[in-house]
Amino acid sequence: xxxxxxxxALTLSLAAGVAYADVPASQAARLGADLTPTGAEKAGSRxxxxxxxxxxIDGSSLLSGWDGGALPNPMSDSALYTVTAxxxxxxxxxxxxxxxxxxxxxxxxxxxxxxxxxxxCTYPDFVYKAAKRNATVGKVVDGGNGISEAxxxxxxxxxxxxxxxxxxxxxxxxxxxIARDFNYAAPxxxxxYVLTYTRDEVVFPYSNAQxxxxxxxxxISIYFVAYTSAPARRAGNVVLVHETLNxxxxxxxxxxxxxxxxxxxxxxxxxYDNPLTNGDGLATSDQYDGYNGAPDRxxxxxxxxxxxxxxxxxxxxxxxxxxxxxKSGHANQxxxxxxxxxxxxxxxxxxxxxxxxxxxRVLRMDEDSGQMTAGELYDGRGELWRVQEVGxxxxxxxxxxxxxxxxxxWSYDLLAGRYIALQLKSGRPANAVTGLERLTPDxxxxxxxxxxxx
Numbered sequence: 001x002x003x004x005x006x007x008x009a010l011t012l013s014l015a016a017g018v019a020y021a022d023v024p025a026s027q028a029a030r031l032g033a034d035l036t037p038t039g040a041e042k043a044g045s046r047x048x049x050x051x052x053x054x055x056x057i058d059g060s061s062l063l064s065g066w067d068g069g070a071l072p073n074p075m076s077d078s079a080l081y082t083v084t085a086x087x088x089x090x091x092x093x094x095x096x097x098x099x100x101x102x103x104x105x106x107x108x109x110x111x112x113x114x115x116x117x118x119x120x121c122t123y124p125d126f127v128y129k130a131a132k133r134n135a136t137v138g139k140v141v142d143g144g145n146g147i148s149e150a151x152x153x154x155x156x157x158x159x160x161x162x163x164x165x166x167x168x169x170x171x172x173x174x175x176x177x178i179a180r181d182f183n184y185a186a187p188x189x190x191x192x193y194v195l196t197y198t199r200d201e202v203v204f205p206y207s208n209a210q211x212x213x214x215x216x217x218x219x220i221s222i223y224f225v226a227y228t229s230a231p232a233r234r235a236g237n238v239v240l241v242h243e244t245l246n247x248x249x250x251x252x253x254x255x256x257x258x259x260x261x262x263x264x265x266x267x268x269x270x271x272y273d274n275p276l277t278n279g280d281g282l283a284t285s286d287q288y289d290g291y292n293g294a295p296d297r298x299x300x301x302x303x304x305x306x307x308x309x310x311x312x313x314x315x316x317x318x319x320x321x322x323x324x325x326x327k328s329g330h331a332n333q334x335x336x337x338x339x340x341x342x343x344x345x346x347x348x349x350x351x352x353x354x355x356x357x358x359x360x361r362v363l364r365m366d367e368d369s370g371q372m373t374a375g376e377l378y379d380g381r382g383e384l385w386r387v388q389e390v391g392x393x394x395x396x397x398x399x400x401x402x403x404x405x406x407x408x409x410w411s412y413d414l415l416a417g418r419y420i421a422l423q424l425k426s427g428r429p430a431n432a433v434t435g436l437e438r439l440t441p442d443x444x445x446x447x448x449x450x451x452x453x454x
Contacts, residue, residue, distance in 0.1 A: 022149075023158045028135040031157055037128035039135075039157030040367040041342060047094070047307045048340035050117035052368065057120050057396035070318035070425045071406075074396065075118070075337065083112040083309070083338075094309050094340065096364060098376045098387035098412075105414055106329050117339045118313055120394050121368040121403035123153070126209065127173045131157045137213075140164060145296050146246025147171070149213050151206065154370045162300035162346040166363065168370040169291060171221065174404045176207045177439045179432040183322060183424040186280035189417050191328030195424075196234060196278045200226035203439050206245070214245060221245040223444040227452050228278065235259070238453045239270065239277055240444060247294040255446050257453035264446040272297065273357045282420040283386075283411045284357065290372030290390045290409070291363055297356050298348030310341040310366060310373045314391035314407030318425040331410055331421055336391070342367040343374075358385070366392065369403040387412040400433045 031037050036052050044051035062072040083091050085107035088100065095103075102110045130152035138150030144163040147155050154172050156164035184196040203223040211217055222243035228234045236259030244250050254270040257263070269285075271293055276283040286293045316335040317325065325332050343364040350359045360378040365371065375388040391407025409422040442448075 022136050022138055023160065025136055027158055028132060031132050031135060032128070035158070036368065037157075038123065038131050038154060038368070038370070039159075044117075045307055045340075045342070048117055049307055049342055050119050050340075052119045054122060055120075056122040056401070057394060059396040063397065068429055069427070071315060071393070071395065071397070071430055073315035073319060075115070075313050075315060077116055079113040079115055081114050083114060085110070091309075094307070096308050096374050096376070097362070097384065098374055098389070099309065101376075101384055101387055101414060102330065102412060109327075109333075110330055111333050112309060112338045113333070113336065114309060114338045114340075115313075117341065119341075119368055120313060120396075121366075121392070122394075122401070123173055123403070124401050127153045140167065142246060142248035143296070144300075145248035145294060147214055149215070151211055151213050151216075152209070155214075159344070162302045162348075163295060165302070165344045165346050165365055165370075166291070166295050166300060169363070169365050169372050171206055172370040172404060173207055173402065174202075174204055175400065175402050175433055176204055176209075177433065177436040178202050179436055179439075180423075181425075181428040182422075183426075183428065184278050184420065184422055185322065185326050185424065186282055186420045187326050187328065187418065189328065191326070193326050194231050195322060196228060197230040198226055198228050198278070200224065201436070201439055201443075203441070203444070217245055219245050219249055220441075223439075223441060225444055225449065225452065226277070234278060236453045237277075238449045239267070240446065240449045241270065242444065243293075247296065252293060255449055257449045259453055262450075262453075264449050273355075276420070279420055280418075282413050282416070282418055287377075287388065287411055288422070290375060290388060291361075295348070297351060297354035298361070299351055300346055300348050303345035303347050303362070305367070306343050306345050306364075307340060308343055308364065308374075309338040310343065310364075311336060311389055311391035311407060312339040312341060312366075312373075312393075313337055314393045317391060317408045318393065318406065320426060322424055322426050325408075325424065325426065326421060329417060330412060330419060331408075336408075341373070371404055385413070385415060387414065395431065395433075397430075397433070400431070402433075406431065 085103045134150040138155040139148040154168035179201045185193040187193040206221045224241040227238040238257040240255040242253040254267040256267045273284045320335045358377045359380045362376040364374040377386040379385040393407035394403045412419040
């Protein structure tokens with residue numbers, strides 16, 4: 001009953017809330033009490049959502065003798081049940097709209113192996129401390145295009161609007177610096193594909209402990225560079241992005257380098273619904289990481305908090321060879337792990353004055369991490385067009401201690417019968433989180449982009 005009352009109260013508050021502001025101290029006091037330090041409900045549920053205990057994965061024994069590749073899988077349990085097209089009606093309340101569509105589109109091959117819920121997302125204490133402060137000072141400003149005062153953790157641990165939930169995803173804690181090696185692939189209808197080898201190197205000034213508030217960031221929340229090393233026809237291409245914190249003051253700044261022209265060019269088109277780099281036309285720029293960029297082209301509303309199956313603790317996908325993962329129509333579902341989770345669900349409807357190929361998008365945010373873990377994308381006719389699934393697998397190394405996406409990312413085009421797989425880690429080294437002191441703002445310049453391309 002307590003959980004139901006809490007969920008109802010939060011949902012009503014969000015549905016009615018239009019104030020983009022902090023919460024009173026009496027509400028912030030719930031953090032670490034009935035709410036987790038980052039604002040999720042601690043309690044479990046009858047549908048199978050586990051209670052949050054605050055215990056992180058102890059991977060010390062697994063890391064003994066570890067070779068530096070994908071992290072060992074700490075989950076050794078067996079699936080509780082498998083959802084298929086033939087039994088989906090039994091689990092209807094547990095399934096998202098997108099999952100139902102995938103089961104209907106691929107009735108003979110698509111399935112969902114469901115495991116016991118394990119809420120393994122935890123953060124360092126300094127993130128919890130920041131979240132406590134953010135609750136009482138964080139504000140959305142300039143019509144939702146920027147934030148004020150908050151720093152380090154999700155800016156709105158107790159959200160009052162759909163926009164605040166979107167910002168919690170955009171600014172969730174991911175460490176201060178990271179370098180990732182991974183593959184993309186966009187299989188044809190017949191299942192043929194070519195792996196694209198990519199490395200990105202990211203700095204999150206928002207997560208730098210030297211900064212005390214959002215106003216200290218010189219309006220830059222993320223420095224991002226990605227360069228491609230294979231296949232040969234794409235090798236040497238580089239993308240550089242300076243993501244702005246208040247997009248009403250200045251939009252995203254981006255540059256590209258092409259070895260064919262040997263020139264660095266400004267790239268204002270790397271945003272919104274322009275095609276995702278290396279995406280074969282199957283996804284938009286703002287689909288990367290589930291959702292990214294300025295929220296200004298949509299009117300955002302809260303659907304509510306729902307308990308649905310979500311890809312969680314998805315370590316086995318990273319250990320599965322790409323040749324086994326990438327199949328015709330959809331990824332191999334055998335190693336994919338689903339668990340029951342609570343999600344904040346927000347809906348974005350395209351503003352009448354704005355342009356985007358998606359007339360509506362539904363984002364489903366994991367309550368523990370703030371990370372978008374699933375979504376549905378609709379065309380101008382109101383028909384479901386693409387389905388997103390984003391896997392989580394917390395990085396349990398002590399030097400990392402983050403919850404964000406390391407468990408694969410997929411965007412399924414229901415009309416084309418194709419998909420793009422992002423962040424494939426099989427055969428690639430684990431994300432680097434130390435030894436990255438060279439990643440300073442001086443590294444993220446057009447001149448350096450030219451050097452990287454060469």
